[in-house]
Amino acid sequence: MRSTFIIAFRDLNAFFKSPIFYVLTAVFLILFNYIFFNILNFFSFQSMQAAQFQGQMGGMGLNLNDMVVQPALHNMGVILLLMIPLITMRSFSEEKKNKSVNLLLSSPVQLHEIVIGKFLACFLVVATMIALTLISIGLLFYVGEPEFGPVATSYLGMLLMASCYISVGVFASSLTDNQIVAAVMSFGFTLFMWIIGWGAQAAGSDFGELLKYLSLIDHLDPFFKGMLDMGDLGYYISVILFGLFLTHRTLDSNRWR
């Protein structure tokens, strides 16, 4: 276990010492906050309208959780979809390219410790990025009264979905020594996992259900509504573990080639 942390710590250090982390985080926060500001603006406009026509429509359905937090996090999911491949692409590709992977492989460390270490480093980077958006969301608590529960579960769901992206990204990175190929593959994989549910209608009822179940995004809604469903939790955790398992197998089979 100690080796896992040592590997994760080294990777984290590499992230924080390189411009990649700062550029990505800055771009991510600018995009997110711009979207967040506009959503909030739209919400306050609607609230004002509702106040003017009080009595006719009332403030029905106007609440910060549904109309601000949820769409903002939905958009965050899309931005992360574009950014996480750029974070995970280095994991193994870079090591393979400059042959430093031989240091890991000739050390008394087991493969799964390496894989988890790499995953952990990327996870902590992404978690830091997501945590920084809490500043904007936190402002809502200052100016309004959103419910805390759904915000917390939404963030948990977002972290889980981001972990799925990371797991897939780390796997893609283990397949090649070219970082761009790794990024494109992981972007392709994750986007496909997002939209896989779209084929449900064409696929007919049974197979369609399966496609719908596999879709990453469909499992997020309950989290946004403040529900912690074991099924959804289980789905995300299985995707993460499956990605890590595939990474492990890939690294193992690379040794044989």
Added chain:
Amino acid sequence: MISVDGLTKFYGPRQAIKQLTFNVEKGEVVGFLGPNGAGKSTTMNILSCIIPASGGSAKINGYDIFEESLEIKKIIGYLPEIPPLYPDMIVSDYLRFAAGIRSVPKNKIDEAVETALEKCWLKDVKHRIAGRLSKGFQQRVGLAQALIHEPEILILDEPTIGLDPLQIIEIRKLIKELSKDRTIILSSHILPEITQICQRVVIINEGEIAAVDSLEGLTASLRKTERIQLSIRKGQDQAIEILEKIQGVTSVSQNDKGEFQIECELGSNLQDDIARTTLDNKWGLVELKQTAVSLEDVFLKLTTEEAQV
């Protein structure tokens, strides 16, 4: 200490090494010699448990490379052909990392890093970024990485490749120093290096062992012929023909300086005959001397035609 038995490795249909069998005793310095692509790196990768073998077995300190690779990795230090550096890391940070994953206890890491820096003369560059160092320094950092956990066995894959002559001398000195209390396997295709550092040589060619012997043994066993070098002033055009007729001469060739290399049967002592022939033909004798068979010749001989000595 290291016993290898029938080790085989396939890369797809290509057989990289075939039935390697050899032993290394504790405290020995063994050189792997072979042309490029002979299977030296493959063998070293297998011994350091980075890649698995396709067949055969090997034991290091009694641990099996298949079953107990984790134990083996604890007692070996490996310097691959390309030093496994992180180009954007500072040397001392890199060595701490290496010490950490090589399971040096936490409270001993500082000490281990200091010792490694000192041994490899890296103190002056410890705050510099590994990727910006010259090749020679990078090689030394690679070596420091292999030494960091005080391994009993060092496996060095072409430790002097890409270095300038001065650095080569330094690295050799270092390896000699290290060999005092360690078992070392190193590979090279540079012959003088092997002659200077190693006690025993394993010559590999096309994945097979061509010879395993001490240096003296190798040169002696190859002296099936004696070589005499002759230089003359004139009559070069007919000399080969006439010289070849002398009893006991196996072959005559002329090198690019115009000197004749005469291969004779062992113990035939043909100097007299050759001198007489030269004088009789009035070629104008300039020089006549017996030349020793060098390791270079052994190597060439083994890797070009004969499989066994």
